[in-house]
Amino acid sequence: MAENRMNPDRAGAAQGRALAGDVLVPGSARAEKFALDKPLSFWGGYDSEAGRIIDPTHPQTGLSLAGKIMVMAHAKGSSSSSSVLAEAIRNGTGPVGIVLKERDLIISIGAIVAAELYGLAVPVVCLDASAFDRVMAAPGMLRIEAAEENRAARIYLE
């Protein structure tokens, strides 16, 4: 940890498994990856009590994001999704970290408010296309280190 903080770029490049991105919402997480095959609207698409995808047209319907790091290329759908995400985070039925390819306000605000209201920090990071594709392709666990808004995020493929 300390070494990475001192020189994160080189540490990552040397190991070939750390990627840099933008911090949309700070925090840290280490969990199994859940890559969404299609964009998901949390509102109308995710049950924040049961913690599962309920959109019947979504290819991963019935599956849970609880405790996972959600990887999603871009968001879609209703602006109510911020609330559903915040509620899922409050209930512990939501993702513990989020990796995006496009900056998404609605997802980010859900995580910001969960942090403001409940002190539950779910990091949201945004990666460029090539880094995002590497995350999508990587097997195993992910780790997100996104301590501060104005510094780069680190995503480790473990």
Place this chain on the structure above:
Amino acid sequence: MLQLSERDQAMLAGEFGRGAARAMQIVARTAHVMSAPNLIDICSAHIDGCLYHGQASLDFVELFVEAGARVAVSTTLNVGSLDLIHPELYHGDRAVQSAAQRLMQAHLLLGCESSFTCAPYQLKNRPAKGEQIAWAESNAIVFANSVLGARTSRYGDFLDLAAAITGRAPYAGLHVEENRAGRIVLRVEAFAHRTSRDIYFAALGLLVGKIAGAVVPAITGLPDDTSEDEFKALGAAAASSGAVALFHAVGITPEAPTLDAALQGQAPLKTVDVALADLDEVRQTLNQGREGDELVAVALGTPHFSLAEFQRLAKILDAYEGAPKSDFYINTSRFILWELGERGLARAFEERGIQIVVDTCTYITPVMKKLSGLVMTNSGKWASYAPANIGVTVAYGSMDECVRSAFEGKVRFHG
């Protein structure tokens, strides 16, 4: 890096009260997410957070109520989870009902108007072209940007209220002129001559959302006499299948007198031709009903029915005798209901056995009597969300087809 004004900083430091400080903190954090250089003043806000999604909804608003915060700009409210004018319609969980009511009322304590509509653009004081606003509710956002030419990013719950309390929004996204340029062109084959014209707009909207994602589309080929209700259907559908917050209808909408103006003089990333066959395919994908299937109900008014739509429906109803065999629901705002009342129309619809639902929408809350079976709608948005939200199956048809089917109690398509 975000530069806050002196006043923003004072607000953040608590000089305008604890509530304003918390709201500014959220606006500033959002501005960071959007890479905004600064904040701007807004003229109005529209708030989606009065729809109950769980304890987090209440915790957020009550924090501001307890701090004595008030909204700083004219602020309308989106639908809630309840019809406060017809509370007896609700037959869901009582604890949720009570929390949902508390949430709606908490917003009134903050100084918001009791509009409770997803179509605030049907109210009298709607935003003008070029005005900076902070609106939530995906269909209201796309309508305000596209049809009114007002400027809002795609805001959602929480930021909407934070912007209303601070009167500020991040200067980014669709607040910025150059981000409003059309980037892809959709050439739509003429469909104005088709009998079921209304659902072609919704079907086109769903396709636009799929093709455009979050990119601004410029659409050519729409009829010159496209009505606000037809744009409403198009926009609502586009915002449910994609993240569309602005479209240009070339030759019709305010920022698109010409294709070149819609594109702000740049070449488009791509041009896509949309054929009638593509729209028919969307219709078929959405529709789960077959000719002659038993129909439980018809649900119109998503987004909220306008006065013009009620007038059109009244004309269609003239061709039928008695009451419909299927339940018949129309969602609208309490303001439109009052206008109908003044014209003696509200009673006329009631006498025909039509249930008008206000303040909410039939696909987000249990107000329909039967929540299983086949329900017919002309709304692309209702068709997209209702199956997951309330568990019904959807038949998708035009307003004419919906009315005919309701009176026969069976799905009927005109072909």
